[in-house]
Amino acid sequence: MPETKASPMIAFPQIVLANEIDSALPLEHTTVSAQVTGPVASVVVTQRFGNPLKEPAELDFLFPLPENAAITGFDLQVGAQRIQGDLQEQETARTAYEEARGQGKRAGLFEQRRPNLFAVRLAHVQAGETIHAMVHYQQRVKFEDDAYEFVYPMGLTPKYDSPQQTGEGEGTHAPIVRGGEAVGPVEISLAVDAGLPVGEPSSPSHTVEVARLDDRRFQMRLAGEQIPDHDFVLRYPAAGEQTQAAGWTSGAEGTGKDGFFLATLVPPAVEAETEPAPREFIFVLYRSGSMSGEPILQARNALRACLRALNPNDTFRVLLFDNELEWFHTEPTGVTQEQIERADAYLEQVQGRGGTEIVRALEAALSIPPSGERVRFIVFLTDGAVSAEGRVLDGIRSRIGGARLFTFGIGPSVNRALLSRMAELGRGRASFLQLNEDIEGAIIRFQDSVSFPALTDLALEWEGGKAWDIYPARLPDLYFGQPLEICGRMAWSEAKPARLTVRGKRAAAGGKAQPVVLTVTLAQSTGREPAIERLWAHERVDDLLEQAEMEPKRADKLRAEIVGLALEHNLVTVYTAYVAIDHVDAVSGGQARLIHIAQPLPQGLQPGPFMPGPQPMAMMTAMMPMPRPASAARHEISDGARGLFSRGRA
Numbered sequence: 001m002p003e004t005k006a007s008p009m010i011a012f013p014q015i016v017l018a019n020e021i022d023s024a025l026p027l028e029h030t031t032v033s034a035q036v037t038g039p040v041a042s043v044v045v046t047q048r049f050g051n052p053l054k055e056p057a058e059l060d061f062l063f064p065l066p067e068n069a070a071i072t073g074f075d076l077q078v079g080a081q082r083i084q085g086d087l088q089e090q091e092t093a094r095t096a097y098e099e100a101r102g103q104g105k106r107a108g109l110f111e112q113r114r115p116n117l118f119a120v121r122l123a124h125v126q127a128g129e130t131i132h133a134m135v136h137y138q139q140r141v142k143f144e145d146d147a148y149e150f151v152y153p154m155g156l157t158p159k160y161d162s163p164q165q166t167g168e169g170e171g172t173h174a175p176i177v178r179g180g181e182a183v184g185p186v187e188i189s190l191a192v193d194a195g196l197p198v199g200e201p202s203s204p205s206h207t208v209e210v211a212r213l214d215d216r217r218f219q220m221r222l223a224g225e226q227i228p229d230h231d232f233v234l235r236y237p238a239a240g241e242q243t244q245a246a247g248w249t250s251g252a253e254g255t256g257k258d259g260f261f262l263a264t265l266v267p268p269a270v271e272a273e274t275e276p277a278p279r280e281f282i283f284v285l286y287r288s289g290s291m292s293g294e295p296i297l298q299a300r301n302a303l304r305a306c307l308r309a310l311n312p313n314d315t316f317r318v319l320l321f322d323n324e325l326e327w328f329h330t331e332p333t334g335v336t337q338e339q340i341e342r343a344d345a346y347l348e349q350v351q352g353r354g355g356t357e358i359v360r361a362l363e364a365a366l367s368i369p370p371s372g373e374r375v376r377f378i379v380f381l382t383d384g385a386v387s388a389e390g391r392v393l394d395g396i397r398s399r400i401g402g403a404r405l406f407t408f409g410i411g412p413s414v415n416r417a418l419l420s421r422m423a424e425l426g427r428g429r430a431s432f433l434q435l436n437e438d439i440e441g442a443i444i445r446f447q448d449s450v451s452f453p454a455l456t457d458l459a460l461e462w463e464g465g466k467a468w469d470i471y472p473a474r475l476p477d478l479y480f481g482q483p484l485e486i487c488g489r490m491a492w493s494e495a496k497p498a499r500l501t502v503r504g505k506r507a508a509a510g511g512k513a514q515p516v517v518l519t520v521t522l523a524q525s526t527g528r529e530p531a532i533e534r535l536w537a538h539e540r541v542d543d544l545l546e547q548a549e550m551e552p553k554r555a556d557k558l559r560a561e562i563v564g565l566a567l568e569h570n571l572v573t574v575y576t577a578y579v580a581i582d583h584v585d586a587v588s589g590g591q592a593r594l595i596h597i598a599q600p601l602p603q604g605l606q607p608g609p610f611m612p613g614p615q616p617m618a619m620m621t622a623m624m625p626m627p628r629p630a631s632a633a634r635h636e637i638s639d640g641a642r643g644l645f646s647r648g649r650a
Helices: 090-102 294-308 337-348 358-366 389-399 416-425 439-451 530-550 552-569 639-647
Strands: 014-016 020-023 027-037 040-050 057-064 070-078 081-084 086-089 105-114 117-125 130-140 142-144 147-152 186-193 208-212 217-222 232-237 245-251 258-265 279-286 315-321 325-334 375-382 404-410 430-433 455-463 465-471 484-492 498-507 513-522 576-586 593-597 621-623
Touching: 027 147, 040 057, 040 117, 040 530, 070 105, 070 530, 070 576, 081 576, 086 090, 086 552, 090 105, 090 117, 090 576, 105 130, 117 130, 130 530, 186 232, 217 232, 245 484, 245 530, 258 498, 258 513, 258 530, 279 294, 279 358, 294 337, 294 375, 294 404, 294 439, 315 337, 315 358, 325 337, 325 358, 358 375, 358 389, 375 416, 389 416, 389 530, 404 416, 404 439, 416 430, 430 439, 455 465, 465 498, 465 530, 484 498, 484 530, 530 552, 552 576
Parallel strands: 020 593, 027 186, 057 593, 245 513, 279 315, 279 375, 375 404, 404 430
Antiparallel strands: 014 621, 027 040, 040 130, 057 117, 070 081, 070 130, 086 576, 105 117, 105 576, 142 147, 147 232, 186 217, 208 217, 245 258, 258 484, 315 325, 455 498, 465 484, 498 513
């Protein structure tokens, strides 16, 4: 046994025990199974947990799910016994879990910590016992740039907590795998019926195996054994002649009955590119410790490519931030070959380091006075690994002015929820770039977004019915390749379809505004479609939560409405949680040892001072069965890959 020190590392195959310990071993396997029908994915995540100790344990596991996931179920299985979860107000669920734990009963608790971060807690897992925890959710499959995209997030990039805002990241940190521990593998499979012809599926993140059934249906699974250390992304393009609009409804039979709808409307392509007005770009590059390794190399190359996409009459600035701010020129710089080469040389020395004072960087970018007639674009290149989500979004709401804010999520496991919301509030667009993904495609999409005129001033009109509680509540501007995806409540006024018309305008040659009209028909539903109703309820909950943040005096009233809505539609929120209790048998008494389940460091990140260090523990050692061999070990970065990224140029 290694020499014991005051702050020990976990030794393989031994574990250092105390009342609370960190280990990856209890999560033995994860299975993700998705059924995609049209725009809706129904997903079941099955996590197989085991207790590697010689005594009862309580397990605590923090993990990501999509930010638009409507969580609809949670249950446990021990052998042949199924323990159904019950949705309750959060405090009631916590109390029920704690009482069951005190009585020596098996129990599970499932809670939301952030829009895309959830926690499972399991009480009284017996020595050598296996428990399966099943999480059920539904989500809307994203459609953009003529392709569908399914994302299952994996891995947690360590978040930065500002020392001035203690408690801001409470409940959002997971321990990192260390000391050679094996990591349980993941299997992912999808069965897709797109409802229309689609092209060949592909993944920029993983190797996949695809079986085509016909032109609109296919099945997919991960090839080989994988560990959950970077987001899974699957894309499948629309094929053939494309419809400009599609709608789906849910409601009771009969004329005039209330219902729900989802709709996707795709603006027509821009017939000819107009010369964009002079623009000012402020690129904000995140260089903190969580970007160490491959992410900072990818971010540098993405920024280099962005600079080469600018026009000669544009200007640019570059702001680097970690726990400090550093400008490449404090004044706007012209787009010349000399300046781009100087920026290249400047970016070459940028490495991941320090903390993440993103609020200061945001304030610095937003506080620059307007620059004449130039349209200002602020572009953040970051993984979003911060605990200050609320302060970031508040800053954008209050100070965005006439600027447009775009985000590039760069890294293996980025905070998609934060970066998407930043772009939404900043009237821009969010893009995401995997470590091994082709930069050129992402930069072309960015160039199209800032070069082709956006569709603005959207307004809705209804015929043959009425609609209310429509989301997003504030209709966005639409950039090149971006559809309008909306949902809402509705009622049909006659026994025939309702018609939704969206009107907007787009800049054209000569400075004139060109009208654009999009229309979708919403047939009267012949029955209920719970998925549509839940997805609408999820959007409404998000809107009510934002109202509560902006209007604290109404917070209690809005909370009551959120709880009522969540219980009606069976949704997990920050105010509701699932609790599953085995009421048949008490399995043990006394206090079980708590194991915080460790996550692998996301792929390509280099360990550094941003990682939480091992905590002092009381010493007690227990031998466990030999874990699986290192097929599940963390990925390493090859020297060749480092050289390729560091030398790369767009």
